[in-house]
Amino acid sequence: MATVQVSEAEKVYILHGIRDDLRVDGRGCEDYRHMEIETDVVSNTDGSAKVTLGHTAVLVGIKADIGKPRPGVPNEGYLEFFVDCSANATPEFEGRGGEELGTELSNTLYKVFNNKHSVDLKSLCISAGEHCWVLYVDVLLLQCDGNLYDAISVAIKAALFNTKIPKVHISADEEGGKEIELSDDPYDCMRLDVENVPCIVTLCKVGHRHVVDVTLQEKACSVASLIISVTHTGTVTCTRKVGGGSLDPESIFEMTEAGKRVGKALHAPLMKLLQQEESLGKTRQKVGFLG
């Protein structure tokens, strides 16, 4: 991830601040920065969302394509993730510099969504064993200011909410094979149920306390972090430890509990905001990238 250098004295200042629950920008240890979410920003995708968390900006586009189901699960569709760390975010990502981070992020996303309940994959089936919908989720990092996992997961949830998959009719053609017809009406589409889509919470261990939504300076003072993906009921779908430092099993338990609490609290305001945005309908003024 993009790193900044901090001096020893700055590290001590940040450490003591977190110990007293007053971070450099006045937040508590479990507060998020100001978040702005907008959906339907990319016109040639089936669903898209842009999330700005502090200075971190993430753009997600989802395209639905017809493909062959996976061998073990003939009546389910699937999701494919790809994370592109663009050089816009930081010069470190130029050329192939962002590849490592991109693969790490997409592998984590695969793990997070690798269960039956996050997205209803059966609804993505068209005809068992032959055709299904494949959702290609493309994530683009525009700006990097810490806490990429959380921003990406919120953006994916918003984009999935926004995704409109066209309805298909299967008819038999002359030779007895199946023909797929897309309906002519552009508004005749299927929406996904995103109730159970998890959100990722990153908890970084700084000193003896754990912190949510770290900035780059605070990340430079932490040696280990825990990434937890939590659904709206508090169920954990994936846990991952990153960083070179070690974590005590007791602190892992504490961090998991805190992560569940924080993650659970993320879903309700997000769904409310997405419903509100949807209800504005055509009258909504799209801000896009020129705000």
Next chain:
Amino acid sequence: MAADMRLPTFQKSASLSVSAFDRKDLVVPGDVITSDTGFMRGHGTYVDDDKLTASVAGEVQRVDKLICVRPLKTRFNGEVGDVVVGRITEVQQKRWKVETNSRLDSVLLLSSVNLPGGELRRRSAEDELTMREYLQEGDLISAEVQSVFSDGALSMHTRSLKYGKLGQGVLVQLSPSLIKRQKTHFHNLPCGASIILGNNGFVWLYPTPEHLEEEAGGFYTSLEPVSLSDREVISRLRNCLLALAAHKVLLYDTSVLYCYESSVQHQVKDILKPEVMEEIVMLTQQKLLEQEG
């Protein structure tokens, strides 16, 4: 604890002073400045079809026959005597490389720093080997620009007791064009913190030291925990600085102080919300106008 999520809105710039636009001559790249061929072209201009055209966005400055355009947003172009806050990026033979938000890394020569104890002597080979004990990579320093090399790199010195290594505090990185040039850049604000407004856009906030340190050169940094009240003041100042910078208000001790006073009724973490930022900056600009007029 709940995350603050909202839909994005177009950012309106809170600018009260319309008269400011009458005084300044602002141009964007491609704007024709003059068709008169009698003028010499300076920085930020080029000749296109016998017309003098601007190549950067900024204000036009005219000195007799020389026309140049000073850009509004640019890297720091240092002059002799500027106070800068920089971060050490490299330790080389007999000098340190310092990052100061300019086009090239600035240089801090070993002969330009004060040795601990205030001794004045020739630097020996041993001093060269122990350079890292004084300043390491990542350390922050405040220094003054001594001279400018021919390629534009700055040479700095910390040969005064007020300059040197910086201890505990918060660094805010802003655009150099927002810092007003003043007689002194070191201020002890009455709200309970101290501020160094570096000309290069780096602003350093730190708790006011209780007693003046007698040690020379400021190489001793205290790692004692800072009190909670001081921390709150510093966090509030940091958020106010970011709010002022987002609305392109010129930064100097008075504007920072007015902004701090206008923000007192809000919680520290709320200051970064767009509507609160707007409100605070409007109040600050009103106060500044009242003070001027």
